[in-house]
Amino acid sequence: MIANLDKQIEQLKRCETISEAEVKQLCLQAREILVEEGNVQYVDSPVTICGDIHGQFWDLMELFSVGGMCPETNYLFMGDFVDRGFFSVETFLLLLAFKVRYPDRITLIRGNHESRQITQVYGFYDECHRKYGSSTVWLQIFKLLTKYAQLIGNKKYLMMVLCVIFFGLIRMRYKAGVYRRRGAGFLFGGDAVRSFARMNDIELLARAHQLAMEGYKHMFDNLIVTVWSAPNYCYRCGNVASILELDENLRQEYKVFVHAPSDARSIPAKRAPPEYFL
Template identity: 60%
Template structure:
C-alpha cells in the first residue's frame, strides 16, 4: 500500500476511535470470530473467501494482526481500511503483539522500515494499537479476548474501567488479558512460561463465566494444530486463524461462525496456495514463547 494511502487510512481510523464509534458490544446476526493472523496476508484473503466478504458478514478479530508473517503492513492496513469503510461490521481488539516493544523485536518494525524507508508508518500503527478495545462481548453471552483472564478481574465491568490508551504494561490486568493462557494441569492460577500473564485452570473459568452470566469465553493467542480447541467442558475455546503458521508449522486454521441464535460452526481452512503468494526472501522472526 502506498505511503500516502496508508497514512490516510490510519488518520481516518483514529478519528473513529476519537469520536467513540468503536464499541465493545457486538450484536448478531452473521458474526465470525477470527484468531491470530500474524501478517499472513494471503492466508487472511483465504479466510475472507471462507467466511464471506465484509460487509455481508460481521467480523471480530481477536488481535495479533502483525509480526511473524511477511505482510504485517498489508494485513493491518486492510483491516483498518475495512473498519473505516464499514465501522459497524468489523471489530478489532488488541493482542499482545499490538505493542511497541514486541513489534520492535518480532518483525513489524523492520517491515515498516524496509517497505517505506522510515518508521513513520510503524509509529502511526502503534498509536492506533493504544485505541483498540481489550475485549468484546457478543450478545452479552460470549466473552471474547485475545489471551485470557486475570486474577485482578472478576467482572466485565472491571475491564471497562481499564485505561487502554497506553503501551501494554509488563503486569497487571491489561497485561493479563492479552497474555494469559488456560492450562489443564493448573488448579486456580499459575506462573506463565511466557514471562507475562498467568496460567489459569478450569475452576477460574467456571467462576468467571458464572459471575458474569456468559456461556463461554472465546480467545486466541495459542497455536492450535486443528484450528480450534475447547477446554474445561466447553467453557472456553481457542480459535487460531493463521494456517501453516510462520510458513512451516503445517497447521490448519479456523474461524468461528455464529448465527442469530448463537449456534456455532467452525470453518476450517488451509493456507493459500503457494502460487497465489509472493513470499519475500526473508526468514520469519525467531521462535519464542509468545
C-alpha cells in the same frame, strides 16, 4: 473520499502497499471511529470471530474466501495481526481500511503483538522500515488500538471475546484457578474461568494467541475456546486454521481451512520469520 478508500482497499487486496500519506490519512480516519468505541464493546450477531493472522496476508485472503468478504460478513478479529509473517503492513492496513469503510461490519481488538515492544523484536517494526524507509507508519498505527474485550449477545446468551491483557485481569480478580506465568500472559485453571463466567453471566469465552493445531480447541467443558486463524504458522508449523461463525442465536459453527496455495502467495526468498513465540 469513499471512492479513494475503495481504490485503496482494492490495492491492498492485491497485497500492494499504499503511500505513507495515505496511511497517515487512513489512521486519522480510523482514530475518529475507534475513539468512540469503549474498551468493552458490544457487537451484534451474526458475527464471525477470527484468531491470529500474524502477517500471513494470502492466508487472510483464504480466510475471506471461506468466511465471506467484508462487508457481506460481519467480522471480529481478536488481534495479533502483525509480526512473524512477511506481509504485516498489508494485512493490518487492509483490515484498518475495512474498519474505516465499514465501521459497523468489522471489529478489531489489539493482541499482545499490537505493542511497540513486541513488534520491535518480531518483525513489524523492521517491515515498516523496509517498506516505507522510516518508523513513521509504525508509530501512527500503534496510537490506534486500545480495546481489551468484546461482548456479543442477544436476549438469551452472552459471550465474551478476550485478549491476553484481559486474561491478566481475570487472573488478578479470580485467584482460585491454577495458573503460572508465561511469556505473553497467564495460564490458569477451569475453576477461575467458571467463576468469572458465572459471576458475569457469560455462556462462552473466546480467545486466541495460542497455536491450535486443529484450528480451534475447547477447554473446561466447552466454556472457553481458542480460535487460531493462521494456517501453517510461520510457514512451517503445518497446522490448519479456523474461524468461528455465530448466528443470531449464537449457535457455533467452526470452519476449518488450510493455507493458501503456494502459487497464490509470494513469500520473499529471504530469512525465515523470527523463532516461534506466541
